[in-house]
Amino acid sequence: MPLVVDTNVAVVSNGRSRQASPVCVLTCIEWLEQIKNGIHTLVLDDQFRIIREYLQNLRSSGQPGYGDAFLKWVFDNYRNVNRCELVTITSISEDLGHFAEFPNDPELRDFDPSDRKFIAVALAHPQHPAVLQAVDARWWQLRDALRRNGVRIEFICAQDISL
Numbered sequence: 001m002p003l004v005v006d007t008n009v010a011v012v013s014n015g016r017s018r019q020a021s022p023v024c025v026l027t028c029i030e031w032l033e034q035i036k037n038g039i040h041t042l043v044l045d046d047q048f049r050i051i052r053e054y055l056q057n058l059r060s061s062g063q064p065g066y067g068d069a070f071l072k073w074v075f076d077n078y079r080n081v082n083r084c085e086l087v088t089i090t091s092i093s094e095d096l097g098h099f100a101e102f103p104n105d106p107e108l109r110d111f112d113p114s115d116r117k118f119i120a121v122a123l124a125h126p127q128h129p130a131v132l133q134a135v136d137a138r139w140w141q142l143r144d145a146l147r148r149n150g151v152r153i154e155f156i157c158a159q160d161i162s163l
Contacts, residue, residue: 010067103149
């Protein structure tokens with residue numbers, strides 16, 4: 001089953017989120033391990049926007065945490081079609097996070113521009129995979145609008161989302 005992974009899942013798995021409980025940290029680690037073990041395939045964009053965001057928030061050397069180890073795995077596997085799928089998304093205004101695949105819904109107008117690529121990738125993929133989300137309250141607040149627009153989100157730490 002393909003999945004899109006929001007950066008905060010890897011950040012939480014590193015233990016770097018104050019609002020994430022120990023159970024949430026372990027849940028994030030388990031999901032990343034499922035991807036690394038081939039239970040799920042990781043869906044990324046073919047222009048490496050998601051990988052660049054991972055790079056800004058994780059590290060691939062030194063004493064890595066689980067999320068950092070996931071980043072290394074992504075580098076090692078992003079071209080392996082058995083582990084990762086690359087999809088094309090159409091940039092309308094890159095610096096504003098506007099993509100043709102992102103829903104044109106007034107309720108989503110203020111959705112975080114840096115997170116729009118995850119939605120665009122999920123909707124561009126033929127299977128419309130779920131986006132793994134850990135503790136981002138804004139996604140939680142907009143979950144009905146996202147669902148209405150065909151976006152599936154797997155809130156793996158819903159109990160830890162602070163509104």
